[in-house]
Amino acid sequence: MRTGRQYVESLCDERCIYLGGERVRDVPEHPAFRGVVRTIASLYDMALDPANGMIYRSTEIGGDANAVFMIPRSADDLRRRREAISCWARRTNGLVGRGPDHVGSFLAGFASAPEFFARGRREFGENVSRFYRQVVEQDLYVSYVIIPPQIDRSTTAQGQEEPFLQAGVCAERDGGIVIRGAQMLGTAAAISNYLFVSCIVPLRPGDEDYALSFVTSVATPGLKLYPRRPYAAGQPSVFDYPLSTQFDETDALVVFDDVFVPWENVFVYRDVEMTRAQFFATAAHVLGNTQAQIRLVTKLKFLIGIARKIAAMNRIDAIPSVQETLGELASLAAVVEGMVLAAEASCVIDDNGVARPNSRFLYGAMGLQAELYPRAVHLLRQLAGGGVIQVPDSYKELVDPETQADVRRYVRSTGVSAEERIKLFKLAWDLAGSEFGSRHHQYEMFYAGAPYVSKGYAYRNYGYEEATGLVDSFLRTYDLTSATEANEL
Template identity: 45%
Template sequence: MVKDGAAHLRGLRDARTIFIDGRRVADVTTDPAFAGAVASAASLYDLQAEDPEGMTFDLGDGTRTGLAWMLPRNHAELVKRRVAMERIAARSCGMMGRSPDHVASTFVGFMAGRHAYDSRGGAALSSYFEAARRADHWIGYVIINPQADKSRQAKDQPGGDLVARIVDEDAGGITIRGAKMLATAGVMANELMVSGIVALMPGDEPYAFTAVMPLATKGIKLLSRRSYEAAVTSVFDYPLSARFDENDAVVFFEDVKIPWDRVFVHRDLRMMQAQWHETRAHVMQNYQCIVRLSVKLRFLLGLAHRIAETNGILGFPQTRETLGLLAAKASSIEAMVVAMEAQGEDFHGVFVPDRRLLVSAQVLAQTIYPEFIEAIRGLSGGGLVMVPSSAADFDGGEVERIIQASQRSPVAGSEDRVKLMKLAWDAVGSEFGSRHLQYEMFYSGPQFAIRGNSYRFHDWTGPKAMVQGFMDSYGLDRAPAKAAAE
């Protein structure tokens, strides 16, 4: 039995609390702010049900679950898992960043480093992992604190309930209160993990916890940002916004009680860092991100090429130079995926991608994406806005005749030209496209933090030894002191 889209939709019709535009959402699967993206989310599970061999694996008793939950034992299994993740990403042209394979990958990384946990936390993690993958849960996560005053620790922020913290605990579990920033795709997930990735200081113990709970748990409140999907005039006008607006929401925990068997880290400052970096959670979750990005860049590359063809500029050397540069950038990310797999390591029985190459890809991704967007805008010129106001202008009459007269291309009819330019605008310029730029620049952390990881995880021994070796091969050509005196 494989979880399919219908099963996922059934699971979302629960008591979850989501607020948007001054109202509470009754049913996220039908609400006009979310229904299109939720349908796309469900289709990811249909993809698994349609091709269980290619997208799922057997847990040993006939239960099949998404390949992202697999603890790969060797290079071949890692690659098989990656191919499934590529197919998930391709469904949304790489536009759904927090698809179910993302946090599943985090948990695979936690499990690879299971030894880093204390015995209670490790046991809770293992039993949750088994249950979550058996249910093929979609898990969202919040691991960053709300912006306020970055110069102060969480405990020193004025106003009390800003950052989620433990406010009570008893034999049953912990109770948390406060906020976390941005659960992407939280509205369409089954469960939510809350944790922290920014280093904590002594005194921050109430903020040092990692736990997971169903989205519908009493007291969890999601405050959605504006829905881009709700604002679209038609799929033709906003083909990406209409279907792949995965949503971002601030999460407020209002005295949320979490049982101990769902608490993996408890008041442990060291473990809050160790859970990411002494395990392979940081590697596995960001490997999924880079795999997804490689699919997205392939899509954007195709878009850039098609725009050039449509505008009759493909034959110009300057255009080919631009496209050649974009192709090389997309290929470099693709190549890094292959390389980090080829140089993967056995980490306590789990075969994981090479960490140094993974963080290098993250660093490059943060600059390549904005460069892609700028280049596509540059290739497009005013064509991105030289489009009819909406699909309604194709009225079969006077306005459509003018559209046919004014929307021309050497390779496309007027409808196809408008269709392409509207797609391109949605990818790079609409509110949806603009959010994607922000996403790719920030989802894994600010640049200084990602570059800091690159510094930290690079093995400097080889480069330093090479310089020293070369410098040792020569010196000042001093004449012997005695000869100089004579």
Template identity: 35%
Template sequence: MGIRTGEQYINAVKSRKPEVWLAGKKVENVFDEPVLRQTVIEIAKLYDMQHDPEYQDKITHFCEETGERVNNAFLIPKNYEDLIKRRAAFEAFAKATFGLMGRSPDFLNVVITSMYSHSSFFEKYNKQWAENIRRYYRLVRDNDLFLTHAIINPQNDRSKSSHEQQDMFTHLGAVKETPEGLVVRGAKFLATLAPVADEVIIYTFPGYKPGDERYALAFALPIDTPGLRIICREPMQDGKRPLFDHPLASRFEEIDALLVFKDVLVPWDRVFIYNNVEAANLLYPKTGIAQQPAHQSAVRGLLKLQFATEVTCRLADSIGVDVFLHVQESLGELIQAVESIRALLRIAEHEYEVTPEGEAMPNWVPLETIRGLLPKMYPRAIELMQTIGAGGLLLSPTGADFENPELREDIERYYIGRAGVSATDRVSVFKLAWDLCGEAFGQRLLQYERYYTGDPIRKKAIFYNSIKRQRTFDMVDDALQVSKLKELVTNK
């Protein structure tokens, strides 16, 4: 089939009956649920972009294997030009969502592509696992599927490994083997957009210990597989709020969920790792699923930071406070943050590395630097937005107030901005800002960015230790040569 349309995606959502729980109630029809409906529509727009003449040649290519058009997220890059093709697809989706949807379809499609291009890793442990991942990549690519994933164990007793938990199946683990497949039980999170996805992929993150063999699992299943329960977090909006009042929260709510597996059967041809702690710990660092998706998340993070910066600049301009030096300094800080991420992204692409398999990988050092900076830069942008907007962020009237003739005169008079900015324009900008910096929707985006790739402290420690192993800090030795020469002279 190749690239699908938004209508085809919506029809797929309508055709499924996953077990979704939202606010204590079982969702009978995902598309008809107000909290989820607009999200489905926004994702459908991304699929339609692939057919739009303005974008099609930029974000898709003809697959050599099938002759069909597929998204560039499925492209295995061989050189710089291929990396730029990928970036074009990432940028198009990120701009369409203002960088606010961290789990747009391209993210996990890159993960699957990386696993496919490193199928030799799986083959080292089990030839069937390698064949399974190759087959699954083609299934996702050729049907343009939308995936969610869950790779984190529930936050229970973090001081203990999976096999040491009080309940053997608090964490997702294998119950038994059958001729048809593997039976699994337990939970995983954080499955973003799970109710509206086609499939879920479970894979491993380093940290498994001896005794955790039953929990060393990687597999994929349709989201409506019997026994798979989706428990959604509290919604950040009710799906009924007017677009004028909540232009972002009403469109881009990415529901997150806990996935509970109640003795779910995983067919053997859907198993990628099982009962192997070493493979589970090495999957993330050895298959490119850390590095290649970091390219996508860097592009998306850049657009998200740029959007927050532009909103803050427009907010300041709308009430004329950007004439003050301290406000100009703050806005300059945000713009420089955006340009720093942009420069790091370009360096990562230009200084790409080629793997033994012939795959072009963006340079991991600038990508990890982006991952280290964004959890600080984005919260800083939100803080400055709150500071510049001040009390005005708390006072915006509703669209209904604007439409009431009795209130219109007062609103037009007292909510007006600087010269040339109408009350409608000023309030619209403030509502946009409030969605980002004050609403529960915006606070979720803030927390999401802080922990997008895990614990930022641990990530920076891992980064430092990796750099220490690779570099010898020769400039220090060069600087010390002078003192060493003096010491020799003294000894004589």
């Protein structure tokens, strides 16, 4: 396990990131990344502190490791894993979606089934196990890009205007393969150590060049990151944008300009069926998305906490309709938390001995997410009213002798200072209305696929036999004959 400082030092390499028309030279000190890098560093330090209960004994490496990387073998392992993930989520208020625990969970799922990958080539199974051990031993931060760039969604890779728009293998060389093309949308790629690259979107026969999965260091020559506009840079202070400045994990288009990948880093090669199946035949998708739901539970609690405090500060909390709004928020949060706990309590041990959270409840929660999170944000905005806008431009108006008297007199609540009020309402705006907050709205709707994809998971994993069985048994309790006889009576 590594310290926060060691994590920060690991980012000082030759990674190629373009922002504002320039190549970023110093990731840990760049204004776009400095805040979130410090946040992630603090997560590593938290994990090392035994008081946080995040350390477990890993049989895979024969030593102590961070429980977020655990391959769970029982409901109790799932609980320990959840507590570790929650511990990190509390530090970020669930606002870092792709911390090391997200893809780390996918990799744990892959490593639980090396024989699945060995079906492609024997070495691929060994590659998966070895890379997982490396992640656990070295506490590596892995992010992923598993979606083709949004160019033409009516077809798959082979139907695009030209070859290698989607990342694919363009050549084999001594000792490995050469990757050309692009993938989206590398959340945290700029601040991670490795990228897992694949395609979760179903491919067709003929797409073999794109039917791959592999890992590559973010600093590999030819790998370029094009992040969207960062939200931390240029903000006046943490006081004004407390979330943008500390939790903007950034998202990036990843371009592979003939990137060499050694065979040791390849998990699936030119196999359409296995490229998709790696996520679902192993526990990877279930474990990775359980991490996401555990994180969401904390985020919803944080949102509700802000809503509750705003209602109290504005003295609207005794109004029945306001309590109804707060009650709806409480229900939304409780539903997700309940689903996480239900999935854990009714986990299923798979053929590899892995405790998989029950997919009915996991995917049931995910299927609601595209409506649930936007609804929660909407309710927060409804309660906040113009208070999130009636705040001065920056903390400076609170301290400048020319302006502070006005601000302190008029931007306050009964018994609450201007500083306290502005602090809370600026926080609410950063969550619900800033560009950072707006990106989170989009994130919760899309991070696990478009809403039709998440609902498709819910559809495929519900297990309709029980529901249709109920209907069938009821339908058997009456028929046409009984109707005729009843009428005769």
